[in-house]
């Protein structure tokens with residue numbers, strides 16, 4: 436029987452949700468995720484934090500169709516999309532950045548954003564316009580004509596965000612987008628994340644080790660530790676959570692960026 440095609444616009448309704456339901460995933464001997472349930476609605480920023488190896492990127496991979504759970508499911512506005520390819524989920528409004536950048540290094544910064552827009556089936560003129568707006572928004576206009584390979588790490592991360600936004604997603608999953616960003620530029624980036632949520636009504640899942648950024652922009656925070664949910668709640672609850680502090684102690688000492 437042919438699989439029913441979901442209305443592509445359904446996931447784009449205000450308040451629509453992307454949900455991982457009781458997801459588990461193991462890699463040879465490592466339980467990367469253990470019965471994790473997490474939901475993001477359009478118009479909110481959900482933080483996903485936890486020490487190195489906690490399972491954050493694995494969860495992003497599973498939500499976006501770059502990996503598949505051993506148990507549990509992924510739902511987009513109530514529809515089970517667990518078996519959907521990344522490409523199909525992309526057509527239904529999901530976009531992501533990669534922790535280890537995947538821009539086209541030989542193309543210019545501008546071309547990278549245009550190609551991402553063109554991938555959604557838009558025309559060249561619209562792609563160019565989206566690139567203009569996004570390069571400005573992500574403070575990349577001055578680098579537009581440079582090869583992506585020449586960007587500093589922090590700028591390359593923001594190019595990833597511009598590429599994801601060029602698809603005009605309903606949900607965007609950002610895997611450490613502020614890594615390598617000078618501390619002085621973090622407030623500016625926080626403003627971008629807020630505007631994606633508030634102006635574009637996008638649901639944002641934000642992974643970052645910069646706790647100042649996470650506490651500042653997130654409506655809710657979900658904490659993973661060794662593949663399991665350790666805590667979830669509003670930033671002030673998470674900040675006060677002793678277990679979270681314990682899980683993070685070594686981590687923050689290394690990163691030194693918790694305020």
Ligand SMILES: Nc1ncnc2c1ncn2[C@@H]1O[C@H](COP(=O)(O)OP(=O)(O)OP(=O)(O)O)[C@@H](O)[C@H]1O
Nearest residue numbers: 462463465467486487488489490491492493494534
């Ligand atoms: N493809 C894979 N093959 C084998 N093990 C994997 C694979 N992907 C992830 N893992 C393991 O699963 C666990 C979770 O990894 P994951 O990358 O999801 O963590 P993370 O929370 O994103 O960490 P970080 O903060 O370092 O990015 C780790 O122990 C990792 O080594």
Ligand SMILES: [Mg+2]
Nearest residue numbers: 491492493534
């Ligand atoms: Mg990761």
